[in-house]
Amino acid sequence: MPIVELHVLEGYDSTEKRRLGEALTDAVRFVVPAAPDAITVMIHELPADQYFRGRSPRSPAPARPDPARFVRDYLAAMERRDLDAAKAMLGDDFTMQFPGAAPMTQLEELIAWSKPRYNFVTKTYDRFDAMQSDGAAALVYCFGTLSGEWLDGTPFSGIRFIDRFEIEGGKITRQDVWNDMAEVKANA
Structure with a gap:
């Protein structure tokens, strides 16, 4: 024990x-x-x-925010398209990588990239895993499924995804995304 x-x-x-x-x-x-x-x-x-x-x-250092809660708040802001709130959570050197896309640094790039792919997407979360990296970044992985609507109005659901975030200095500095959207769309 x-x-x-x-x-x-x-x-x-x-x-x-x-x-x-x-x-x-x-x-x-x-x-x-x-x-x-x-x-x-x-x-x-x-x-x-x-x-x-x-x-x-000496005085105690202030506690860092819960990184899983921070990522959850960021994703909620993105889903409701509150880009100002989401941008406020990003570091100056923020970069994101989505399947089949070049690295992006601005949320507007993501919106433009997704526009010819689907009308909207929402996430259902199975879990969030948070840990400290070897360096300064806190790491958060979130797992779940995507639901939404293709461009022709057909609904989709149950598409697996994993997002990985790095948080440094109270800001998101990196987001990597993996999902089965292309496979599902190809077989629809």
């Missing part, structure tokens, strides 16, 4: 501490074959005035 103890400065709210506990549980499970309820995580808070580094008291 693994036990993990974490010491943090006071200042993180209960949601942030819960995220820490879940992430530490998942990290242990990545290496140790233990069920989640067999792993104990204890978070100890230390008042900021009792912690010194280099003879100076």
Whole structure:
């Protein structure tokens, strides 16, 4: 039964501490074959005035936003075509890659690229997987199915997709998309 103890400065709210506990549980499970309820995580808070580094008291760093929630909010803005809200979530060096397309850096490019392919598309999500990369980026994968309408008005549904996002500095810097849309369309 693994036990993990974490010491943090006071200042993180209960949601942030819960995220820490879940992430530490998942990290242990990545290496140790233990069920989640067999792993104990204890978070100890230390008042900021009792912690010194280099003879100076320190404050806790602000928690990063939940990357899966951030991606979900971005995808919701895209689906409702709130491009201003979606653009505000993108980094200056944002790039996206869709099947059969050259890399794109602007949401307007995506809309122009998709216009001759379908009238609209919506996503149903099965799950979101979030993790930290070796570098600065948080990675989020979302899995699910696409539904929508082809250009001739025929509906489609159940098309598998996976999206992969990189988030750095609170902004999405990369999106890669894989789906079975071309295969389904070819066999329709």
